[in-house]
Amino acid sequence: MKNTVRVLLFLLILTGAIFIFRENLESELFRIFSLIITFSVFFIGLVIFLENRHPTQTITWLVVLGSFPLLGFIFYILFGRNYKKERIFRKKYFLDKQAFLTVEGEANEIPANRQSKYAGQQQKLVTLAQRLGNSPISFTTETKTLANGSETFEHILQELKKAKHHIHLEYYIVRDDEIGKEIKSILCRKARDGVEVRFMFDAVGSWQLSKKYVADLRKAGVEAVPFGPVKLPFLNNKFNFRNHRKIIVIDGMTGFVGGLNIGDEYLGRNKKIGFWRDTHLMLKGDAVRSLQLIFLQDWYYMTNKSLLTEEYFPHVPAGRDLGGVQLIAGGPDNEWTAIKKIFFSMITSAQKSVWIASPYFIPDEDIKSALQIAALSGIDVRILMPNKPDKRIVFHASRSYFPDLLEAGVKIYEYQHGFMHSKIVIVDSELASIGTSNMDMRSFHLNFEVNAFLYRTESTRKLVNEYVNDIKDSKRLELESFGKRHIGYRLLESTSRLMSPLL
The missing domain is CATH 3.30.870.10 (Endonuclease Chain A)
Structure with missing residues (x-):
């Protein structure tokens, strides 16, 4: 498969060179290479289909390849080849x-002497983290x-x-x-x-x-x-x-x-x-x-x-x-997408609050639904993000998720004091995650990441206090006013979101 893709890439480059100098070539030869690139795109489409990815990813890739064959081919070679991970x-x-x-x-x-202190949701989360990450807990x-x-x-x-x-x-x-x-x-x-x-x-x-x-x-x-x-x-x-x-x-x-x-x-x-x-x-x-x-x-x-x-x-x-501490590694080598599943468990087990800070927020359907259901259930769900981009496509893709979350009662804040890059999840002011993983699909599925999960530590209490202070330096988005943003921004957000499953 790898050699086949490399051959197709060579043909693509050759086709590009022919396109540049097409005036000096016979039209028949140009048509032959046009057929070659068409075959290449069809072949990649078949590979994507047989990989059984998430339907959203599959459809998005097929639409891009069908609408923009040359650009879609290049984009797939750069970012889409997950079939061998x-x-x-x-x-x-x-x-x-x-x-x-x-x-x-x-x-x-x-x-046994700590069972009463770490009962209930902590016990379940510790067990889950141990099974997914093979990592012990330290107290x-x-x-x-x-x-x-x-x-x-x-x-x-x-x-x-x-x-x-x-x-x-x-x-x-x-x-x-x-x-x-x-x-x-x-x-x-x-x-x-x-x-x-x-x-x-x-x-x-x-x-x-x-x-x-x-x-x-x-x-x-x-x-x-x-x-x-x-x-x-x-x-x-x-x-x-x-x-x-x-x-x-x-x-x-x-x-x-x-x-x-x-x-x-x-x-x-x-x-x-x-x-x-x-x-x-x-x-x-x-x-x-x-x-x-x-x-x-x-x-x-x-x-x-x-x-x-x-x-x-x-x-x-x-x-x-001193409280529980677990270090969990996540990455494309992990068969369980460990960090994402622990995040999901933290959100769905919350009794009072779910507070999230992430510079890049592109959730999959599991995380998005968990946040919506938590908010609809009366849980205090907050998402803290930067109000200005350092990566424009990701920034605008993130904002495309805001209307659905705001409608469910999720509180979204944009940090005003500078650029917000913290990667934090806090549940019920007792459980917390701090590490390298963003709340996005790249961190969940493609990057090697590592997070520390904290259970009733002094650091958890400090994270809570820092989050409250960050909220004071932030502006809360309102559904009504956010819905009135310019149509140009909406088009940009939708386009960016369309591209996000490809990454």
Whole structure:
């Protein structure tokens, strides 16, 4: 199948060249190649049909291919080839699962002395997360929510400087700017001092990262590895599956996860974007083992080097009950779309409230229906989003969902103080998720993501307070006024939404 698509792509490029110089070609030859591209589009349409995707995706692809054959063909090659993702990542999924069983053992049950505190919906969610993510729950891990780039990078820089044995970093976007250079300097210095430093960055997300930046790291002794390198995007069937995770593990004892990449814009230094509102999480304790394991399995996937040894999983003494913490990895290698299903369970189990913050909101029918039903049932459902785009198509596609949600009683707020990039779900002020996953189909089905799920922790209470403050800096949308927006915006939103199932 892969070779067939590559041949078809070659024919498409050749056809384009013929189109450019068509005046110098016989009309009969031009018609022959027109038939070839028509056959190519028909073939792809048949492949999409036989993949048994969601009907919305199938119909959308067929409409695009039928209406715009040449453009649809190119778009499919770039973003649509999901037919092999199970085969591509099946081996990784089973290796990851086996690694969790080897390091962590069978997923643990909530101890008897904590059953009363974590009864009901917490117990069900813990069980679901364990079965979907193969991840244990920790009750003695210290967590600290970090609001915005200044607080986040202050703590990250402090902890990096304390490293004694190893530093592991995994990021979607890394920039060679002021904060990027500062982190590079620390990593190089630590590597020269004998600390093991491993640095993984997504090849597409960090495509602007200079070769000199990576060369400087390697020269100092840092092992720097791109995730999913793409030499020829059109011919690479992994182009559409990106590593969106943001992970730091220091000495196996301290970890970071959340929404911030490495770049000056996350510190509000981009004048066009302005203030960047985001949320990160620092962890100290045995839940860091799960974060470590996620990193090491990604490292093994790219380097074929296994590091599942005791030195990377130090023993953590038992401590007092600080609330439950679970780290869940999601991605195209996961057969259960774990993070989406946990989100769905959180929404449908809510008794009082569901509060969501996401910069990119393109729900599938499951999530959309769950939110509508919760709101219609009297649950306080809120969605907090940015009021200005950094990705225009996604921004306008998100707004196309607003009327149906507003009609059901969902409260939608647009953040006014800058750009909202936090990725938060809070249920009943007791359960919370914080991590890298957006509330959209790309995060659910295509990206490698990681989220921390918190159960009655001090960090959960802080997230609640921060969310309330963010609402004060936001404008609530009203159904009546939103429905009066210009027809041009509606057309743009509908067009963007039509494209969203393709991504």
